[in-house]
Amino acid sequence: MSDKGNRPAWLSRLASWDAAVIVITVVVLLIASGAVENFGSSRNFTFLLLDLLPIALIALPMTFVIVTGEIDLSVASTLGLTSAVMGDLWNRGLSIETIIPLCLVLGAVLGALNGFFVTVLKLPSLAVTIGTLALYRGLAFVVLGDSAVADFPRSYTSWVTGTIDGGPIPNVLIPLVVLAVVFGLALHATPVGRAVFAAGAGEQAARFAGIRVGRLKFWLYVVSGLIAGLAGVLWTLRYSSARADNGLGMELAVVAAVLLGGVSIFGGKGTLPGVLAGVVLLATLQNALRLQDVSNEALNVVTGVLLIISVLLPNIITKSRAAVQRRRKRSLASPTPESGALAGVK
Amino acid sequence: MNATKVVAPKMSGRTAASRRFSLGGLFKAREAGIVLALIALVAFTATQNSRFLSAQSIRDILLGTAILAVLAVGQATVMITRNIDLSVGSVLGLSAFAVGSLLQANQGMPVIVALIAGLVVGAACGLVNGVLVRFGQVPALVVTLGTLYAFRGAAYFWAGGEQINADELPGHFLRFGNSSILGIPWLVLIAVIVLIVAGVVLRNYRAGRELYAMGSSPQAAELAGIKVGRNTIAAFLVSGALAGIAGVLFAARFGTIDAAAGNGYELNVVAAAVVGGVAVFGGSGTVWGAGLGALLLTVIGSSLAVLDINQFWQQAIVGALILLAIGADRLVAVRVAKSLKKRDSHV
Numbered sequence: 251m252s253d254k255g256n257r258p259a260w261l262s263r264l265a266s267w268d269a270a271v272i273v274i275t276v277v278v279l280l281i282a283s284g285a286v287e288n289f290g291s292s293r294n295f296t297f298l299l300l301d302l303l304p305i306a307l308i309a310l311p312m313t314f315v316i317v318t319g320e321i322d323l324s325v326a327s328t329l330g331l332t333s334a335v336m337g338d339l340w341n342r343g344l345s346i347e348t349i350i351p352l353c354l355v356l357g358a359v360l361g362a363l364n365g366f367f368v369t370v371l372k373l374p375s376l377a378v379t380i381g382t383l384a385l386y387r388g389l390a391f392v393v394l395g396d397s398a399v400a401d402f403p404r405s406y407t408s409w410v411t412g413t414i415d416g417g418p419i420p421n422v423l424i425p426l427v428v429l430a431v432v433f434g435l436a437l438h439a440t441p442v443g444r445a446v447f448a449a450g451a452g453e454q455a456a457r458f459a460g461i462r463v464g465r466l467k468f469w470l471y472v473v474s475g476l477i478a479g480l481a482g483v484l485w486t487l488r489y490s491s492a493r494a495d496n497g498l499g500m501e502l503a504v505v506a507a508v509l510l511g512g513v514s515i516f517g518g519k520g521t522l523p524g525v526l527a528g529v530v531l532l533a534t535l536q537n538a539l540r541l542q543d544v545s546n547e548a549l550n551v552v553t554g555v556l557l558i559i560s561v562l563l564p565n566i567i568t569k570s571r572a573a574v575q576r577r578r579k580r581s582l583a584s585p586t587p588e589s590g591a592l593a594g595v596k
Numbered sequence: 597m598n599a600t601k602v603v604a605p606k607m608s609g610r611t612a613a614s615r616r617f618s619l620g621g622l623f624k625a626r627e628a629g630i631v632l633a634l635i636a637l638v639a640f641t642a643t644q645n646s647r648f649l650s651a652q653s654i655r656d657i658l659l660g661t662a663i664l665a666v667l668a669v670g671q672a673t674v675m676i677t678r679n680i681d682l683s684v685g686s687v688l689g690l691s692a693f694a695v696g697s698l699l700q701a702n703q704g705m706p707v708i709v710a711l712i713a714g715l716v717v718g719a720a721c722g723l724v725n726g727v728l729v730r731f732g733q734v735p736a737l738v739v740t741l742g743t744l745y746a747f748r749g750a751a752y753f754w755a756g757g758e759q760i761n762a763d764e765l766p767g768h769f770l771r772f773g774n775s776s777i778l779g780i781p782w783l784v785l786i787a788v789i790v791l792i793v794a795g796v797v798l799r800n801y802r803a804g805r806e807l808y809a810m811g812s813s814p815q816a817a818e819l820a821g822i823k824v825g826r827n828t829i830a831a832f833l834v835s836g837a838l839a840g841i842a843g844v845l846f847a848a849r850f851g852t853i854d855a856a857a858g859n860g861y862e863l864n865v866v867a868a869a870v871v872g873g874v875a876v877f878g879g880s881g882t883v884w885g886a887g888l889g890a891l892l893l894t895v896i897g898s899s900l901a902v903l904d905i906n907q908f909w910q911q912a913i914v915g916a917l918i919l920l921a922i923g924a925d926r927l928v929a930v931r932v933a934k935s936l937k938k939r940d941s942h943v
Contacts, residue, residue: 367923373922373923377922380866381915381918388908388913388914391911502741502745505741547748550752551749553745554741554742554743558728558742558743565733565734
């Protein structure tokens with residue numbers, strides 16, 4: 251932005267959408283803990299973190315995928331299929347130590363299938379992942395039907411639902427934080443991250459710059475599937491219930507959170523801290539509203555409206571900003587007659 | 597998404613090719629493929645169980661197809677302009693519940709008024725989608741993903757967990773859902789009328805051709821003086837209105853309506869259109885294809901039931917069909933592009 255000089259640095263940082271989301275999230279957290287009964291309790295805090303865990307996990311690779319200008323709508327179905335397979339394998343008597351790695355591999359394979367369709371066959375990712383959204387969910391039902399498998403070992407389920415030293419922080423926050431740091435550093439401080447942004451900003455230009463865009467995207471889909479598989483395992487252990495419809499419809503919440511966090515659906519733009527703030531904001535709103543006895547269905551309206559706002563608002567901001575800059579340029583240019591004439595020509 | 601510029605020339609090649617194919621026969625290659633698949637499926641299922649071709653079973657298939665086909669026609673209209681409308685299932689639910697409550701309160705309301713009411717509710721939803729896509733300048737996918745949630749939530753808000761049962765609906769409305777005229781069920785008749793009108797308008801009228809032009813290349817359409825924004829809103833309006841009508845048909849057929857009516861339909865509708873040869877990247881496909889796609893999906897559903905195969909396979913098959921269809925679409929596009937290049941190099 252050319253108007254950097256006129257404003258203090260912190261103000262122009264604040265004006266960026268993802269920074270704004272972080273601020274809004276903090277404000278909403280403060281308001282909620284003040285105004286909503288029980289919101290601030292440590293028990294509720296634990297639940298809030300446990301609820302946002304799968305969305306936050308899946309949002310990490312989704313950020314990468316959307317920044318490259320693609321999308322992965324199959325993540326929630328991957329979660330469901332992983333959960334169903336986990337239940338089926340457990341029914342067949344495999345040990346949980348064997349099942350978990352198998353489920354992670356399954357997630358990666360499902361992601362690789364998406365990646366194959368998108369990068370090798372060069373099909374539009376939207377259509378491909380709508381297809382695999384149906385396919386993976388359907389296979390989940392084929393595997394497990396509408397039954398549930400519940401008797402997972404206590405040692406595992408209680409670790410997932412448990413907290414660090416009995417405090418408010420759930421154990422599973424540890425892997426999430428580790429992964430968030432890894433993904434954040436990868437996106438913002440490594441050549442991989444730069445390649446992701448380059449591919450999203452202009453695929454051909456990135457290719458000319460020597461970035462193997464296809465290979466990059468393929469691996470992003472593999473990682474996306476792998477993390478969705480991990481989310482499936484954790485989901486199953488948390489609720490101690492493997493079901494084919496686990497995580498149904500969650501792809502919308504993930505995409506909503508990522509876009510809310512300031513990632514452009516057109517690719518090439520976004521930050522991981524912004525996305526995490528988006529995840530927390532969405533989870534906080536849902537949690538606070540649920541405590542106010544607002545129904546799940548009404549929460550869907552909130553998610554839907556937020557999703558629309560989060561894609562519309564950045565556009566409106568960019569447009570009005572451009573208009574302001576144009577006006578400023580004109581008023582700066584007008585004092586001298588020559589440049590005024592030039593501006594007039596333009 | 598950001599591949600718009602790269603894709604544009606390929607798509608214009610597609611339209612040229614489809615014109616050539618249509619000279620060869622009544623059906624384009626893709627639609628002929630669906631017809632063959634349909635015939636094979638029906639023949640196989642019938643040999644396994646002769647009841648599959650009984651009048652009652654055929655009637656059920658046609659009634660199921662009617663609702664899906666009306667939705668698929670709307671979806672095809674939107675997809676031809678290189679957009680997508682994921683909110684149709686929610687619009688169907690909202691309209692079904694709205695019309696249900698209207699009929700509950702006014703038992704004497706004629707069916708035609710119910711249809712118009714559903715159309716109006718749907719058109720209002722479609723208008724919201726269209727305006728957001730047009731002025732928000734964001735992909736329709738995201739907008740309609742949002743309204744999928746929002747409209748469904750509105751239906752739940754309104755219904756508040758209540759359900760409208762068949763005994764609360766007027767008898768003439770339920771009879772409309774199940775009776776026939778000249779042996780053709782009303783629902784099927786309405787679907788056929790929608791198909792014919794939409795098919796003729798898209799094929800022969802300027803308004804329809806403009807939608808194809810927009811889908812083939814938005815920039816070129818804009819340069820050619822086509823009012824892209826206005827047409828986009830119109831396409832969503834049509835899709836919404838048809839989803840509204842489908843809501844009324846749904847209410848008439850099933851008699852029981854709650855806020856979850858049509859939940860998840862969007863997937864089947866997109867699948868029907870894609871399987872029927874409507875390209876996700878716009879600019880090609882017909883509503884006939886979309887209608888055939890709807891028929892194929894419905895037949896698959898009842899075949900699975902007749903063949904005693906786990907119904908859960910149905911969704912997996914829908915997914916596999918979507919992948920197969922877009923794969924085939926891509927294959928055709930690549931081949932056409934290649935042959936066009938060859939032809940150009942001879943000139």
